[in-house]
Amino acid sequence: MALSLAVILIAVLGVTQWRAFVREARAMASYPPEGQLLTVDGTQMHAVVRGDGPDLVLIHGSSGSTRDFTFSLMDKLAQDYRVIAIDRPGLGWSDWADSAETLSKQAELIRKTAQELGATSPLVLGQSYGGAVALAWALDAPQDVAGLVLLATPSHEWPTGLPGLYKATTNPVGRTFLVPLITAFVPPSYVDSQVEAIFHPQAAPSGYLDHFGPGMSLRRRTFRANGAQRKALKDQIVGMEGNYPSLQMPIEIVHGTADEIVGLDIHAVKLAHDVDSATLTPLEGIGHMPHHAAEADVVQAIHRAATRAGLR
Numbered sequence: 001m002a003l004s005l006a007v008i009l010i011a012v013l014g015v016t017q018w019r020a021f022v023r024e025a026r027a028m029a030s031y032p033p034e035g036q037l038l039t040v041d042g043t044q045m046h047a048v049v050r051g052d053g054p055d056l057v058l059i060h061g062s063s064g065s066t067r068d069f070t071f072s073l074m075d076k077l078a079q080d081y082r083v084i085a086i087d088r089p090g091l092g093w094s095d096w097a098d099s100a101e102t103l104s105k106q107a108e109l110i111r112k113t114a115q116e117l118g119a120t121s122p123l124v125l126g127q128s129y130g131g132a133v134a135l136a137w138a139l140d141a142p143q144d145v146a147g148l149v150l151l152a153t154p155s156h157e158w159p160t161g162l163p164g165l166y167k168a169t170t171n172p173v174g175r176t177f178l179v180p181l182i183t184a185f186v187p188p189s190y191v192d193s194q195v196e197a198i199f200h201p202q203a204a205p206s207g208y209l210d211h212f213g214p215g216m217s218l219r220r221r222t223f224r225a226n227g228a229q230r231k232a233l234k235d236q237i238v239g240m241e242g243n244y245p246s247l248q249m250p251i252e253i254v255h256g257t258a259d260e261i262v263g264l265d266i267h268a269v270k271l272a273h274d275v276d277s278a279t280l281t282p283l284e285g286i287g288h289m290p291h292h293a294a295e296a297d298v299v300q301a302i303h304r305a306a307t308r309a310g311l312r
Helices: 002-030 073-077 103-116 129-140 164-169 172-185 188-199 208-212 220-241 264-274 295-308
Strands: 036-040 043-050 055-059 082-086 123-127 147-151 251-256 278-283
Touching: 002 172, 036 103, 043 073, 043 103, 055 073, 055 103, 055 129, 073 082, 073 295, 082 103, 103 129, 103 220, 123 129, 123 295, 129 147, 129 220, 147 295, 164 172, 164 220, 172 220, 188 208, 251 264, 251 295, 264 278, 278 295
Parallel strands: 055 082, 055 123, 123 147, 147 251, 251 278
Antiparallel strands: 036 043, 043 082
16 A cells, blocks of 8 residues: 555656646747846856946846846837846746845846946846845945836835745745646646736736746746745845945835735835935835836836936
């Protein structure tokens, strides 16, 4: 009996890993790099560069990639800026690196990638988790950033704990067994519903899912990287909070009043209070994805930051 169960378990694990591999291969073939691959401190980093003008670096959020920006926003910005969108370590086409669960390590690799591309003191835009990375960049190397544009950015301690899915997939058992099951068997309808939840109360733009490629975020390595980063986020935010008043560069904060993922009052309002050089623009009725739902407002915030930084 025990032997039969062992054989069945081995077979299930084998099928799961094979199916996960097939789905990953299909996603990677369907969504190849849109930009260039660079080796930075021994880590492969993926960057998309478009346009001409002052340098502007874009940093995406959790489970994301540069494709979140190349869907629409990047081409509009490329009319006025040299725009550099970079996949965070472990996501998209950028590889994982030691300590890449920390905001500072991610900021360092992204900063050095931008420098490899000739951007020495760019304007930096971060959305959601990417905004926290942008804040870490500004705190760690303020001389290497001209200004910040922060969209729906977590900046202060929040009252809730780690969501159940992250708890389940960031422990050793979950990382080993549950993550491959998710990669192998989660239905596309569930993925679609999760994307829609991120955009709530707006709907995801037509064609967004086909362009973004959620299957890339479901790869085992990406799922594990994202989980490790998300698990470590809150403690790092708490560690950064007391240093915000030292920031002196122009900062434009853009945050939807209907954002139920990163609350306006918990984060944006407090950050604007802590930093003398920060200006807050609340967007009435907008959720967690203002760069899609209120693209024109985001572009104007970027222009304001660039003007304040002397780049325009």
